Amino acid sequence: MNPPAEHPTISPRKIGVLLINLGTPDAPEAPAVRRYLAEFLSDRRVVEIPPIAWKPILHGIILRTRPAKSAHAYSQVWTEEGSPLAAITRRQAEALQRQWGDRVVVDWAMRYGNPGIRPAIEKLKAAGCERILAAPLYPQYCAATTATANDTVFSMLAEMRWQPALRTLPPYHDEPAYIDALQRSIERQLAALDFAPDRLLLSFHGMPERTLFKGDPYHCHCRKTARLLAERLSIGVETAFQSRFGRAKWLEPATEDVLARLPGAGMKKLAIAAPGFSADCIETIEELGIRGKETFLAAGGTHFARLDCLNDSDEGIAMLDALLMRELAGWVAGA
Ligand SMILES: C=CC1=C(C)c2cc3[nH]c(cc4nc(cc5[nH]c(cc1n2)c(C)c5CCC(=O)O)C(CCC(=O)O)=C4C)c(C)c3C=C
Ligand SMILES: [Fe+2]
Numbered sequence: 001m002n003p004p005a006e007h008p009t010i011s012p013r014k015i016g017v018l019l020i021n022l023g024t025p026d027a028p029e030a031p032a033v034r035r036y037l038a039e040f041l042s043d044r045r046v047v048e049i050p051p052i053a054w055k056p057i058l059h060g061i062i063l064r065t066r067p068a069k070s071a072h073a074y075s076q077v078w079t080e081e082g083s084p085l086a087a088i089t090r091r092q093a094e095a096l097q098r099q100w101g102d103r104v105v106v107d108w109a110m111r112y113g114n115p116g117i118r119p120a121i122e123k124l125k126a127a128g129c130e131r132i133l134a135a136p137l138y139p140q141y142c143a144a145t146t147a148t149a150n151d152t153v154f155s156m157l158a159e160m161r162w163q164p165a166l167r168t169l170p171p172y173h174d175e176p177a178y179i180d181a182l183q184r185s186i187e188r189q190l191a192a193l194d195f196a197p198d199r200l201l202l203s204f205h206g207m208p209e210r211t212l213f214k215g216d217p218y219h220c221h222c223r224k225t226a227r228l229l230a231e232r233l234s235i236g237v238e239t240a241f242q243s244r245f246g247r248a249k250w251l252e253p254a255t256e257d258v259l260a261r262l263p264g265a266g267m268k269k270l271a272i273a274a275p276g277f278s279a280d281c282i283e284t285i286e287e288l289g290i291r292g293k294e295t296f297l298a299a300g301g302t303h304f305a306r307l308d309c310l311n312d313s314d315e316g317i318a319m320l321d322a323l324l325m326r327e328l329a330g331w332v333a334g335a
């Protein structure tokens, strides 16, 4: 028998879903990049060096030199819709909104820069959402990404007299829906290449190695994603960590070192994917697709292809629908 419309498991209340990604500058220009990096690199979840030691380095060196360099990199990937990371996150939110109709209000936000998490939560609350699912779109948990996004949401609720109910999306590094989506997306893109790669390199964003020893599960999550994916694919897989930053030791092997080594080991045709990024961004398009390609070809590689992230592809949206709707179970009829 069908439950009546007012059945208690069918919530009449408004539900909000907030997709969260890392952040990006407002423009591919040094002043905007400086503002963004200042916010990002002042986050103690990202840089765990005591402020008394870090502030002089950040303000005296990094914010004087890096913005111009990064602005050049951003200018190479910028689109008519702005930063790829922001444009793709917006399209992911729009696709889910179309799919879910008026059952759920979907919005998106960036942890650093615009549109910020705080105005987005305010907007959802003003729209009458009494229940909110905050979804940091990081498959692998890291304090520098997942935790700081959630911290920001929690800090807002800490100021409210009338709080919405809150859920957060757990890491999904080993969820079948995620591994399935990666497998489908990668196999589809490999089949469309005009060459047969000798290897598939999976490049994850790096972290200082000491975060692993302090108990952050990030490294283990990346390795598990890579293993589960490699078990599904017929091509040989290598794993590496990109975007080394600063003087500390980072997780190894470094992507740039692997790119420089593979051709000498007979692997001259390469495809590269970045399964840890839910949307293409400067780190995938510029660092891997432009500079990574140069490194590989300079080392003797002959063929190179960068595969797209899940983005708002059919595979990517089907995965977000499955993962997010499961979190909404009990909140949304039919979830
Ligand atoms: C201390 C430095 C950094 C840590 C730690 C870090 C961790 C980390 N970052 C991502 C995802 C992204 N990072 C992006 C850009 C980016 N990252 C750093 C530094 C650290 N990241 C910098 C300085 C930058 C800016 C670009 C540059 O100057 O090189 C991006 C892309 C942003 C965009 O606008 O396109 C993403 C996404 C993860 C997942 C992570 C830890 C697991
Ligand atoms: Fe980063």
Ligand SMILES: [Fe+2]
Pocket (backbone or CB within 6 Å): 243, 282, 283, 287
């Ligand atoms: Fe980078």
